[in-house]
Amino acid sequence: MRSRPIAICISILAISFVPAPSVVAAASESPAFLFTTAKQYLPLAWIRGSERFSNDAAIFVQEASHTRPLVPTFAESADPSISFDGKNVLFAGKRKADDSWQVWEVPVSGVEPQRVTACEADCVRPLYLPDNHIVYAEKVGGRFVIEILDRQERKSVQLTWHPGNSLPTDVLHDGRILFESTYPLGTGKTPEIYTVYSDGSGMESYRCDHGRSRYEGKQAASGDIVFTSGAGLARFTSATAHQLPVPSPAGEYAGEIAESSHGDWLVPWRERNHPFELMWWKPGSREFRPAFAKPDVNVVEPALIAERHIPNRHPSGLHDWPNANLLCLNAYTSKYRFGSGSIHSVRFYTRDNDGRVKRLGTAQVERDGSFFVQVPTEQPLQAELLDGSGKTLKREAGWFWMRRGEQRVCVGCHAGPETAPENAVPMTLLNSTTPADMTGTIRSSAGEH
Numbered sequence: 307m308r309s310r311p312i313a314i315c316i317s318i319l320a321i322s323f324v325p326a327p328s329v330v331a332a333a334s335e336s337p338a339f340l341f342t343t344a345k346q347y348l349p350l351a352w353i354r355g356s357e358r359f360s361n362d363a364a365i366f367v368q369e370a371s372h373t374r375p376l377v378p379t380f381a382e383s384a385d386p387s388i389s390f391d392g393k394n395v396l397f398a399g400k401r402k403a404d405d406s407w408q409v410w411e412v413p414v415s416g417v418e419p420q421r422v423t424a425c426e427a428d429c430v431r432p433l434y435l436p437d438n439h440i441v442y443a444e445k446v447g448g449r450f451v452i453e454i455l456d457r458q459e460r461k462s463v464q465l466t467w468h469p470g471n472s473l474p475t476d477v478l479h480d481g482r483i484l485f486e487s488t489y490p491l492g493t494g495k496t497p498e499i500y501t502v503y504s505d506g507s508g509m510e511s512y513r514c515d516h517g518r519s520r521y522e523g524k525q526a527a528s529g530d531i532v533f534t535s536g537a538g539l540a541r542f543t544s545a546t547a548h549q550l551p552v553p554s555p556a557g558e559y560a561g562e563i564a565e566s567s568h569g570d571w572l573v574p575w576r577e578r579n580h581p582f583e584l585m586w587w588k589p590g591s592r593e594f595r596p597a598f599a600k601p602d603v604n605v606v607e608p609a610l611i612a613e614r615h616i617p618n619r620h621p622s623g624l625h626d627w628p629n630a631n632l633l634c635l636n637a638y639t640s641k642y643r644f645g646s647g648s649i650h651s652v653r654f655y656t657r658d659n660d661g662r663v664k665r666l667g668t669a670q671v672e673r674d675g676s677f678f679v680q681v682p683t684e685q686p687l688q689a690e691l692l693d694g695s696g697k698t699l700k701r702e703a704g705w706f707w708m709r710r711g712e713q714r715v716c717v718g719c720h721a722g723p724e725t726a727p728e729n730a731v732p733m734t735l736l737n738s739t740t741p742a743d744m745t746g747t748i749r750s751s752a753g754e755h
Contacts, residue, residue: 337612352471354471376416385431388612395412406428408423428445452472452502475521481504491704499531507709514721564609565610632678632681640718644700648693687705
């Protein structure tokens with residue numbers, strides 16, 4: 307696996323709209339689906355670690371012309387996710403109003419739900435993974451961190467290690483977890499889309515063009531990532547290094563598309579100052595078909611009741627080592643311009659349990675821009691490029707992390723995930739295959755400035 311930049315890469319791309327939609331009659335053969343209703347819905351409240359739904363949130367099942375609650379005995383329910391065989395539903399729920407959010411599972415038929423998690427605080431936004439694993443967000447110390455649970459072994463592993471909040475939004479076809487956090491990662495207030503492997507390694511920004519807001523990402527059958535940007539829809543496609551608009555009927559979208567086998571999208575949409583409702587939409591069309599609406603109530607989080615593609619499994623590249631190794635091939639490969647020979651060294655930082663920034667050490671950067679370092683794991687990390695006099699050339703605004711025993715190769719610093727490496731052995735490895743120690747215990751040979 308080739309990882310990309312250590313930095314979390316800003317340009318704004320306008321969203322294009324077609325004229326206001328016309329609404330046509332609903333089709334009689336629409337597939338069955340789930341959705342969540344709530345009088346109040348704040349899709350970005352997670353950035354502050356707050357509630358997205360008012361306390362009347364409830365999941366419903368829509369089958370033909372019949373609508374029923376999924377778990378009628380629960381005080382609150384939200385975040386439905388369909389199993390790969392289309393028979394079961396993971397969801398976040400509260401059996402009693404004063405309970406914390408927990409992850410539950412129930413057959414679509416609606417028999418007694420089974421509790422999956424035993425979180426001390428809230429656990430929300432569960433998603434199925436292969437091999438009897440699930441991923442979700444747990445509130446730890448007042449912020450949402452992403453965790454994976456092995457349901458057979460009853461063991462959970464934390465996947466995100468930065469100061470901010472994160473929620474998973476989808477599991478990609480290649481097995482990576484798509485999640486939303488903020489830009490700059492862990493410090494900003496603008497929602498952004500990232501990916502991480504199911505062992506917590508290889509975290510990166512999905513794209514480095516960083517628009518004004520990107521959240522609620524879902525992968526379409528084409529492989530494109532469709533998400534909300536501003537009030538409209540946008541997408542990432544493998545052919546471009548930046549987001550593209552999805553020309554769509556005017557209005558406000560809440561992301562989280564659900565795609566039928568015929569290519570129709572089920573989307574939460576609303577006119578200004580109105581509640582969200584669900585609409586069927588054929589991409590490229592100016593017409594909506596109404597799917598479900600309820601007066602004065604938001605209808606969001608659509609999920610089709612159907613069999614789904616099982617994501618790829620991938621072997622973990624982690625080792626039983628106390629630290630992690632990071633190889634940068636060329637720090638000059640960047641969206642920022644550095645003069646030839648200007649980068650002299652790289653300094654690393656972390657944060658302690660009280661949030662104070664701590665300097666770890668400084669390592670030499672070779673003439674070709676390469677460096678090889680060993681860093682502490684499962685804690686926030688930040689890199690800073692320095693010139694020969696010790697002055698800062700560029701410092702990350704956000705944070706990244708590495709898992710225990712991870713070995714990562716970065717093309718450059720803030721180069722963008724689409725950038726390929728040069729076919730050359732970096733000078734840092736020709737000089738030594740021992741990484742400079744940035745774990746905070748030994749000063750590196752480059753010294754401190």
